[in-house]
Amino acid sequence: MTRITAWRRHPLARYAVLILALALVGMVYAAFVQVGKPADAALAAGKVDDVAEGKSLFIQHCGSCHGMSAQGTGTAPTLIGVGAAAVDFQMSTGRMPAAAPGPQAPRKPPANWVNETTTRQIAAYVQSLGGGPQVPGHEQVDPAMGDAGKGGELFRANCIQCHNWAGAGGALTQGKYAPNLNSSTPTQIYEAMITGPQAMPVFNDTTITPEEKRSMIAYITQVREQRDPGGFGLGRIGPVTEGLVAFVVGIAALVLAAIWITAKKRQKS
Amino acid sequence: MSDELKATPKAIAGPSNFLDERLGGASFLKRNMRKIFPDHWSFLLGEIALYSFIILLLTGTFLTLWFKPSMGEVPYDGSYAPLRGVMMSEAYASSLEISFDVRGGLLMRQMHHWAALLFVAGMMVHALRVFFTGAYRKPREINWIIGVLLLTLALAEGLTGYSLPDDLLSGAGLRITEGVAISLPLVGTYITFFLFGGEYPGEDVVSRFYSLHILLIPGIILALVTAHMVLMWVQKHTQMPGKGRDNANVVGAPFYPAFMAKAGAYFLFTLAVVAGLATFTQINPIWLFGPYTPADVSAGSQPDFYMGFLEGALRIMPPWEINLFGTSHAGTLPLSVIIPALVPMGIIMTGLALYPFLERWVTGDHREHHVADRPRNNPHRTSIGMSAITFYGVLWLLGANDEIAANFHISLNWTTYAGRVLIFVAPALAYVITYRMCLGLQRSDQAIISHGVESGVIKRLPHGEFIEVHTPPAEDIEAHMRGKTPVLMLPVAEDPAGIPPKGMRGPLGKLRALMSKAYGGEKIPLDDGHGHGDGHGDGHGHDEDEHAAIGSGNGSAGDDRSITH
Numbered sequence: 001m002t003r004i005t006a007w008r009r010h011p012l013a014r015y016a017v018l019i020l021a022l023a024l025v026g027m028v029y030a031a032f033v034q035v036g037k038p039a040d041a042a043l044a045a046g047k048v049d050d051v052a053e054g055k056s057l058f059i060q061h062c063g064s065c066h067g068m069s070a071q072g073t074g075t076a077p078t079l080i081g082v083g084a085a086a087v088d089f090q091m092s093t094g095r096m097p098a099a100a101p102g103p104q105a106p107r108k109p110p111a112n113w114v115n116e117t118t119t120r121q122i123a124a125y126v127q128s129l130g131g132g133p134q135v136p137g138h139e140q141v142d143p144a145m146g147d148a149g150k151g152g153e154l155f156r157a158n159c160i161q162c163h164n165w166a167g168a169g170g171a172l173t174q175g176k177y178a179p180n181l182n183s184s185t186p187t188q189i190y191e192a193m194i195t196g197p198q199a200m201p202v203f204n205d206t207t208i209t210p211e212e213k214r215s216m217i218a219y220i221t222q223v224r225e226q227r228d229p230g231g232f233g234l235g236r237i238g239p240v241t242e243g244l245v246a247f248v249v250g251i252a253a254l255v256l257a258a259i260w261i262t263a264k265k266r267q268k269s
Numbered sequence: 270m271s272d273e274l275k276a277t278p279k280a281i282a283g284p285s286n287f288l289d290e291r292l293g294g295a296s297f298l299k300r301n302m303r304k305i306f307p308d309h310w311s312f313l314l315g316e317i318a319l320y321s322f323i324i325l326l327l328t329g330t331f332l333t334l335w336f337k338p339s340m341g342e343v344p345y346d347g348s349y350a351p352l353r354g355v356m357m358s359e360a361y362a363s364s365l366e367i368s369f370d371v372r373g374g375l376l377m378r379q380m381h382h383w384a385a386l387l388f389v390a391g392m393m394v395h396a397l398r399v400f401f402t403g404a405y406r407k408p409r410e411i412n413w414i415i416g417v418l419l420l421t422l423a424l425a426e427g428l429t430g431y432s433l434p435d436d437l438l439s440g441a442g443l444r445i446t447e448g449v450a451i452s453l454p455l456v457g458t459y460i461t462f463f464l465f466g467g468e469y470p471g472e473d474v475v476s477r478f479y480s481l482h483i484l485l486i487p488g489i490i491l492a493l494v495t496a497h498m499v500l501m502w503v504q505k506h507t508q509m510p511g512k513g514r515d516n517a518n519v520v521g522a523p524f525y526p527a528f529m530a531k532a533g534a535y536f537l538f539t540l541a542v543v544a545g546l547a548t549f550t551q552i553n554p555i556w557l558f559g560p561y562t563p564a565d566v567s568a569g570s571q572p573d574f575y576m577g578f579l580e581g582a583l584r585i586m587p588p589w590e591i592n593l594f595g596t597s598h599a600g601t602l603p604l605s606v607i608i609p610a611l612v613p614m615g616i617i618m619t620g621l622a623l624y625p626f627l628e629r630w631v632t633g634d635h636r637e638h639h640v641a642d643r644p645r646n647n648p649h650r651t652s653i654g655m656s657a658i659t660f661y662g663v664l665w666l667l668g669a670n671d672e673i674a675a676n677f678h679i680s681l682n683w684t685t686y687a688g689r690v691l692i693f694v695a696p697a698l699a700y701v702i703t704y705r706m707c708l709g710l711q712r713s714d715q716a717i718i719s720h721g722v723e724s725g726v727i728k729r730l731p732h733g734e735f736i737e738v739h740t741p742p743a744e745d746i747e748a749h750m751r752g753k754t755p756v757l758m759l760p761v762a763e764d765p766a767g768i769p770p771k772g773m774r775g776p777l778g779k780l781r782a783l784m785s786k787a788y789g790g791e792k793i794p795l796d797d798g799h800g801h802g803d804g805h806g807d808g809h810g811h812d813e814d815e816h817a818a819i820g821s822g823n824g825s826a827g828d829d830r831s832i833t834h
Contacts, residue, residue: 103680149354156437156559160567165437166557170568171674171681178568222351223557229369230379230551237676238438240669242552243574246386249550250542251317251394254387257538258313261531 022053026117054125057118061097061111070129075101082195083132084123089191091119093184095198103175104198107183133194140210141186146218154208155216162200166236167220172199182224186217306528307508307521311398313535317391320539321384322494328381329483335371337363338479340435340472349556357435357560360475364434364555379547385430386552387543389423389575396420396621400654402641404507406634410625412500417622419493422486427573429482435475438553440561441570443470445583452606470563507641510752512745516639569672578617578661581668582609585688613664620657631784634757645714646753648707649788652700659699663691711793714750717742718795751795758789 007013059068065076072078079086090096094108123135139145156165164170167181176199181189193213196202208216234241277285289295306312339359345352347362348369367374396416399405405413428446432439447469451461466473505519514520522528546552558567572580589604628650629635644651666673670684721739728736741747761782763769773782 148351152351152559153355156562156565156567160437160565162568164568165559166554168569169675171671173680174682175674175678175680177675177678219351226351228551228554229556230375230554231547231549233551233554236554236557237569237672239553239571239573239577240569240672242382242550243386243577245546245550246383246390246574250383250387250546251390253542254317254391254538255310255314255394257535257542258310261534261538262308262310262313264308 022121023115023117025049026120030116050121050124051128052125054121054123054128057122058125061113062122065098070126079126079129081130081132082126083134084127085133085135085191086195086197087123087126088119088135089188089195089197091122093188104177107179133191136187136190136194136210141190141214141217143186143214143218143221146211146215148215148219148222150212151215151217151219152223154212155219158203158208159216164237166223168236181220186221189217189220190214301502302523302525304502304524304528305505305519305521306524307506307514307519309509311402312506313531314391314398315395316532316535317539318388318395319391319494319498320536321388321391321543322490323536324384324540324543325381325388326487328377328384329487331377332367332374332381333483335363335367335374336360336433336479338433338476340470340475352556352559355560358475360433360435361555361560364436368556376544376547379550379552380543382552383546383550384543385427386574387539389420389427389573392416392420392423393575397654397658400621400624401644401651402507402509403638403647403650404641405625406638407625407629408504408637409500409507412497412504413625414622415493415497415500417618419490419497420621421618422490422493424575426482426486426490427575429478429486431573431576432478433475433482434553434555435561436555437558437561437565437567438555438570439558440470440563441566442572442576443474443561444563444566445572445580448606449610452603452610454600454602454607470561505639507639510640510643510749512748514640514748514752516637519639571669571672574665577668578613578664579610579668581664581666581670581688582613584670585609585664585667585685585692587689613660617657617661624653628788631759631781632757632789633759633785636757640752643749643753645707645710647756648704648711648792649756651707652703655703656696656700660692660696663688663695667692708792711753714753715793715795718747718750753795755791756789759785761786 058066058070062070062079065073066079067073067076070079072080087096090105091110091114094110094114095105097111097114098105099108126132127134159167162170162172162178163181164178169180170178172178178199184192190213192200193203193208193216194205203213228236234245285295337359341359342356343359343362345355345357345362345365347353347365349365352365364378367378369375399413399416428442432443432446447461447465450464451457453460461469464474464477465471466477506521508514508519508521511520522531559565571577583606586605586609589608591602591604593599593602642650644654667684667688670688671681673679674681674684721741724738724740726738728738730736742750759773759782760770761773768774769778769782772778
């Protein structure tokens with residue numbers, strides 16, 4: 001009994017209750033919300049709570065770099081007009097909140113306060129600031145509904161310059177890089193295309209239509225799920241690792257074989 | 270043993286007599302089947318290339334049965350789902366067919382590609398063995414040049430083969446080939462139009478490269494390989510220095526049966542490595558790259574490893590170009606392409622081809638050499654070799670700078686800046702370090718010859734001094750070390766009037782004399798170990814029957830220091 005009382009009077013208890021309540025609200029909301037409806041529909045539907053909650057979360061976790069009203073500072077850009085999709089992408093991939101300044105924020109496990117609810121709330125707040133691209137619905141990113149052949153052509157024409165033919169990633173200038181696409185969810189791939197995170201350009205809906213984006217997602221997910229038919233894939237980065245294996249495995253094995261078959265017993269002198 | 274066992278069985282004697290009476294090969298075979306081959310593991314390295322070439326011919330023939338060298342556009346309808354319906358050249362479609370719809374096709378493709386990598390890699394390690402042991406010296410210079418030609422042809426063969434499947438990666442390589450060709454002054458445009466049959470990429474290049482790749486270049490390679498082998502057979506293989514080996518004999522095992530068995534086994538080893546790699550390790554997954562269109566290019570586009578040094582040279586080259594009369598209309602000389610494309614290749618290939626002659630010019634060594642040098646015993650040659658390897662290695666490494674940057678989280682720009690410095694600094698460093706190492710190894714040989722080998726037995730002398738007992742080296746090891754001969758030097762000494770000898774005057778002559786003095790001569794004589802040569806133990810004033818000494822640095826005159834030592 002006393003332990004529970006102590007917990008109840010703990011200074012963090014009120015926040016825990018608040019978050020529990022929010023989570024409850026979120027779950028109830030998620031149960032009612034229609035599948036495929038953008039998350040920021042909450043805003044349109046008058047869910048002003050999300051915006052308010054999002055604003056307080058934003059001030060706690062994001063404001064120090066992005067400015068208290070998301071206006072941007074010397075260290076981080078303004079978030080007015082980036083849209084909910086940008087927030088969802090950055091937070092769900094763990095890139096934001098950033099751990100350390102650097103050429104590029106890497107993908108990492110999200111901070112422990114980041115979950116679907118807090119992400120949605122901050123997204124709703126940022127969306128309320130100046131609009132922008134919204135989080136796509138499930139159907140919009142469903143790989144099964146895309147045409148992989150068509151998507152592959154678009155992928156080769158638009159993405160592989162940086163992300164490599166198999167989405168294995170590649171280097172950019174000054175320590176920046178195009179990350180590999182192996183752990184990106186279809187939603188994240190879609191969001192990246194419409195928001196252009198970090199060094200990536202924006203591929204808006206007039207450049208690549210939503211259907212074409214879905215086809216590209218179909219190609220990316222098909223290729224990355226494919227078992228390499230020729231054996232171990234060597235990271236799918238091409239001739240660099242192949243050449244390494246030719247020497248480290250091939251030539252080394254043959255040198256050992258040569259030493260073996262020319263070996264002689266030392267004559268006792 | 271009964272006569273029955275000694276007699277040749279009728280089934281063998283009959284046909285061999287038939288053949289001998291008509292072709293008369295018996296005496297030739299009798300003489301040559303007993304040909305002696307010296308034994309050393311490094312002598313088998315060239316065989317990697319030879320056997321890979323045989324595997325290449327066989328797997329390549331298999332691939333030609335399905336490959337269609339055409340750039341005609343067709344929609345893909347094979348069994349690889351992510352490309353279905355995509356328009357592509359027949360060359361690419363048929364390569365996909367070989368990979369997915371021909372039984373054993375993917376294995377054959379992968380074996381062909383792995384064998385190609387081992388072919389070139391085998392040639393390289395073989396060439397390095399020949400270089401570092403001085404096996405290119407008289408009378409083998411011509412065979413050395415044939416080897417350099419073979420290496421050059423292998424690069425051309427690799428380039429043409431890499432381009433055939435017409436996938437996105439091979440297209441990127443082809444684009445660089447076009448860029449290099451078109452950058453040549455005056456003739457560049459014509460050469461490019463001739464090669465591609467018009468504007469890049471045209472519709473001819475795959476079928477043209479196909480003829481080169483399966484007919485012309487392998488034909489020349491086969492002819493040169495034959496010449497290489499015949500010359501090796503006639504001139505006999507070099508041998509490592511050792512007991513009873515000299516310039517006038519060859520010590521080893523006869524071709525039949527010993528060497529033939531080893532060579533046969535080594536072919537099977539090579540086949541096993543190629544087949545094993547092809548089974549378990551994916552190479553050149555063309556289905557991932559997609560069909561080639563000139564508009565697309567991928568991150569991580571790389572050539573096969575043997576072209577990596579040219580790629581690296583292109584990547585670290587600053588963007589220099591000269592516009593004639595200050596305008597690009599009058600013509601542009603793109604130094605940023607010409608220099609990296611031609612200079613490193615020129616330095617390496619020309620350097621390789623000319624080295625035997627340059628060395629002879631510097632040392633004045635016109636003798637025949639059938640005993641290999643140990644690399645330490647010609648320190649300048651070994652240093653030049655290591656320097657060249659470093660030069661090549663830096664370029665090769667920088668050819669993969671994007672993968673290095675992406676996978677090791679280094680700034681791409683800094684890999685380039687580092688490469689621009691390293692390409693000059695690293696070879697010089699390698700030279701100095703190798704040279705010191707060679708001298709150090711020579712000193713260690715000298716210590717073994719003059720002091721013996723540490724036996725691990727510590728002995729306390731009556732007056733309290735501890736010594737480690739040294740035993741004389743094993744006979745074969747000593748013979749191996751004593752195979753060292755001083756590098757020849759030109760007669761460079763000036764006469765009493767201060768006039769250099771004939772041929773050593775003028776700027777070129779003086780340079781030659783300077784180089785000869787540095788390159789030639791005995792740096793660390795084996796038997797002249799800082800005055801140790803006069804026998805050990807004598808100076809210590811107590812009789813010892815072992816070869817004993819107190820560490821190599823302690824002179825025989827220093828025996829009174831021995832207690833405080």
